[in-house]
Amino acid sequence: MFRALVVEKDEAGATSAGVQMLDDSRLPAGDVTVAVEWSTLNYKDGLCLGSGGGMVRAWPHVPGIDFAGTVESSDDPRYKPGDRVVLTGWRVGESWWGGFAEKARVKADWLVPLPEGLSTRQAMAVGTAGFTAMLSVMALEDHGLTPALGEVLVTGAAGGVGSVAVALLAERGYAVAAVTGRPETEPYLRDLGASRIVPREELAETVKKPLESEVWAGCIDNVGGPMLARLLGQMKSDCSVASVGLAGGADLPAKVTPFILRGVNLLGINSVFVPYAKRVTAWNRIATELPMAKLEAMVKECALGDLPDLGRAILKGAVQGRVVVDVR
């Protein structure tokens, strides 16, 4: 038997979540069974803890898009009992049972060996949010970003992806401007390495002039919607925006002018289906480049039973930094 946070759906279509004891026979088919030690809370988990947001197709469901733990048994030669592993993406926690449980059974292809020097708790302090922040930094640098080019903007900065992005960029020597709608997070963002705080209202207005003054050498955007449209017109020539999220909306009410007159690039970031070699690179860079003291400053711990409330909070943009879930 193992403990799991189970979401159920009643005949009227309402969902409810609670901790239950489940028999091992309930685990899905898969080739590696992992004793989960830590999981974490991402925006998507907020959706999967509630209605499912169109991502969950079958109930009862165990959410949790990330987990880290120790292999308990494996039918795959790449993993053996005792190996420490981390999983993000592959629709685990959405269309597959996820990490909000003491045990998870998954495909070996989806796992990554935990890099040297990273604990399972630290890996989950990073989670999909931090992994995505690293993928964004990699994409921007692959497209020519260097600290010498100027300030890099991070939107939704006090959230999970934003917090890790600010810390990673600052550690690599970038001047980071952090957009936040929560002025009270300024000390937190400055401690992570932001050198400028941009109030959300400054970028909230929709595009009036397709091209404004050139300000940003790069951007990691977690917000989408009118804010992304607006900041495209403020990008320096030939610089890039990594489009990560839609916390402010999925529409993009933009002009093409920044693309065709300034050569601005809009780079899509998808953390879910990342080839193995790139995942290993990203995790190794996280283990060596992310300052662990800053990571610790972002983290709050919770238990499985706290997740339904925290899921509602993250959907309202009311969670600061990263939440790790102690599953042990």
Ligand code: NDP
């Ligand atoms: P969080 O909720 O932790 O952070 C989102 C932040 O966005 C909030 O903290 C808030 O920051 C800001 N925000 C919220 N609502 C609004 C709004 N209406 N207008 C402007 N800003 C807003 O979520 P995550 O960091 O986990 O994820 C961020 C986004 O990235 C989500 O949309 C998520 O779905 C997406 N995502 C995408 C991935 C991918 O593979 N592409 C992977 C992971 C996440 P502040 O308070 O500082 O303003």
